[in-house]
Amino acid sequence: MASGQNVSRVTKAPIRAGPYNEDQLCFPMKILISNDDGYQAPGIVALYEALKDVAEVEVIAPEQNNSAKSNALTLNSPMYVNRASNGFRYINGTPADCVHIALTGLLGYRPDLVVSGINNGANMGDDTIYSGTVGAAMEGYLFGVPAIAFSQVEKNWGELEAAARTARELVLQMARQNLIGASPWLLNVNIPNLPFAQLGHIKLCRLGRRHAAEPVIQQTSPRGETMYWIGAAGPALDEAEGTDFHATAQGHIAMTPLKVDLTDHDRLGYWAQTAARLRQGDPSAS
Numbered sequence: 001m002a003s004g005q006n007v008s009r010v011t012k013a014p015i016r017a018g019p020y021n022e023d024q025l026c027f028p029m030k031i032l033i034s035n036d037d038g039y040q041a042p043g044i045v046a047l048y049e050a051l052k053d054v055a056e057v058e059v060i061a062p063e064q065n066n067s068a069k070s071n072a073l074t075l076n077s078p079m080y081v082n083r084a085s086n087g088f089r090y091i092n093g094t095p096a097d098c099v100h101i102a103l104t105g106l107l108g109y110r111p112d113l114v115v116s117g118i119n120n121g122a123n124m125g126d127d128t129i130y131s132g133t134v135g136a137a138m139e140g141y142l143f144g145v146p147a148i149a150f151s152q153v154e155k156n157w158g159e160l161e162a163a164a165r166t167a168r169e170l171v172l173q174m175a176r177q178n179l180i181g182a183s184p185w186l187l188n189v190n191i192p193n194l195p196f197a198q199l200g201h202i203k204l205c206r207l208g209r210r211h212a213a214e215p216v217i218q219q220t221s222p223r224g225e226t227m228y229w230i231g232a233a234g235p236a237l238d239e240a241e242g243t244d245f246h247a248t249a250q251g252h253i254a255m256t257p258l259k260v261d262l263t264d265h266d267r268l269g270y271w272a273q274t275a276a277r278l279r280q281g282d283p284s285a286s
Ligand code: MN
Pocket: 036, 037, 066, 067, 068, 119, 120, 132, 133
């Protein structure tokens, strides 16, 4: 693959990580950036600023906040692509729509990497099922492109520059080690809201688990109708050592490789027997 050749050529150059403008790299690496908070969110602007001088970067992101849209695609309404004054393109669709449209026609080339984020808040444990940030990255992965989802653990963008620098240095390290443009993988990265010098190491983690979400919130509309608001995510249920919750609580950057196969491999044997019994009990099966 052409991009793989390009990356291997680049890694021979003497490259050092450092402040944004220290190394003027001539990476031929092509990065597609998206997110779920919308193209105007501080997180995607910071990510673009951090990556723009190490790669050819395109930003294609939702027009509106699309948090918790997971991998949703828009099938029943048309979408439009617009370009903002800063060059970002935005679409009236979901995060997965943006990456899907980019990869299947809009870009006209195959990026070496899809980067999503930086999200306004954690995407740990069960969050990854719902997360539009992960959904955008996963869409890239499903099309065979390596992808990373970045999130800050706390909301409201505290220490965003440190998170963006973390993202940049991780991407640079991966490029140097020929991990970008190779076979696809999907990484979920959560970064504590700490100054760069105080951030811990990158810890490879499994996903933790959350308790069930808080109850739905009921209110009465001005017209007297009952309205429902989805409640907050539940607190951590499994935050044992080795989980993303544990690592970030210790000030470390949590990195979890994700896969998409939802098959319950551990229970295939159990269900094979059970399915056989179900067939026996089915009169049409005899
Ligand atoms: Mn979000």
